Amino acid sequence: MAKLDFWLRNPDYLANELLNDVDAGSADPEVHLKHVERMLAGDAPILHLYPMQRYMYGAWELPDNAMALLKSHGLVNQRRASEPHADNSGRARRDYFLLTAGARVLANMRAEVEQLGWYDLQADAIAVLKVGPTGAAARARQYEQPEYAATPIGQIIQPILERTRQRFAEVAETHGYQIDDSSSARPSEIGVQQ
Numbered sequence: 001m002a003k004l005d006f007w008l009r010n011p012d013y014l015a016n017e018l019l020n021d022v023d024a025g026s027a028d029p030e031v032h033l034k035h036v037e038r039m040l041a042g043d044a045p046i047l048h049l050y051p052m053q054r055y056m057y058g059a060w061e062l063p064d065n066a067m068a069l070l071k072s073h074g075l076v077n078q079r080r081a082s083e084p085h086a087d088n089s090g091r092a093r094r095d096y097f098l099l100t101a102g103a104r105v106l107a108n109m110r111a112e113v114e115q116l117g118w119y120d121l122q123a124d125a126i127a128v129l130k131v132g133p134t135g136a137a138a139r140a141r142q143y144e145q146p147e148y149a150a151t152p153i154g155q156i157i158q159p160i161l162e163r164t165r166q167r168f169a170e171v172a173e174t175h176g177y178q179i180d181d182s183s184s185a186r187p188s189e190i191g192v193q194q
Contacts, residue, residue: 001096001135002052002058002059002060002061002063002135003058003059003135003138003139003142004126004135004138005052005059005061006058006059006142006157007122007125007126007129007138008119008122008123008126009048009049009050009051009052010049010050010051010052010157010159011039011040011044011045011048011049011122012039012040012045012049012159012160012161012164013142013145013148013160013164014039014122014125014126014129015035015036015039015040015164015168016163016164016167017129017131017141018032018033018035018036018125018128018129019032019036019164019167019168019171020141021129021130022171022175023171024130026130027128027130028128029175029177031128032128033168033171033172033175033177035121035124035125035128036168037168037172037179037180038121039122039125040161040164040165040168041180044118045159045161046161048118048119048122049159051156051157051159052156052157053154053155053156053157054148054151054152054153054154054155054156054157055153055154056153057139058139058142058143058148059142059148059157067096070102073101073105074099074101074102075098075099075101075102075105076096076097076098076099076102077096077097077099078094078095078096078097079094079095079097080093080094080095081093081094081095145160147159147160
């Protein structure tokens with residue numbers, strides 16, 4: 001969950017992974033490049049950036065606080081799944097379930113807060129990404145990014161926005177993809193504050 005959450009919250013890294021799939025020839029350039037263009041347009045990457053720290057096995061954040069809030073309102077439930085031949089210690093898998101009340105709240109929020117649609121589109125982009133079914137597969141791809149791999153444990157993983165924007169322009173040109181100039185305009189002074 002943390003690995004997919006990292007891509008959801010860091011559009012520059014997700015866009016770069018989609019570009020990797022296009023370069024590898026394992027993706028539909030039109031679909032992937034539309035997602036990349038949307039993610040990199042204007043100041044969206046900065047507005048939607050929610051940094052994560054690097055821990056022992058990559059991007060990580062304790063989900064307990066957010067889940068506790070949702071659970072206390074009866075919106076979600078969590079179950080620990082026992083696995084055959086496991087010692088059922090604290091390492092048992094956790095399954096999360098959106099309850100009916102949670103689905104209702106989510107539908108109301110989507111109707112009232114237009115900006116939430118951006119996260120639906122992020123989830124769609126993650127779904128087209130060519131990554132295996134496990135967190136380990138996602139982690140392996142994330143560690144291929146030098147900035148990600150070089151982040152010391154406990155530190156915030158730094159953005160790769162400018163590198164990804166430059167790469168997008170090159171990949172788009174290679175594949176004959178027309179970039180919408182009005183969507184790519186952005187203030188040059190936008191940056192991430194530490």
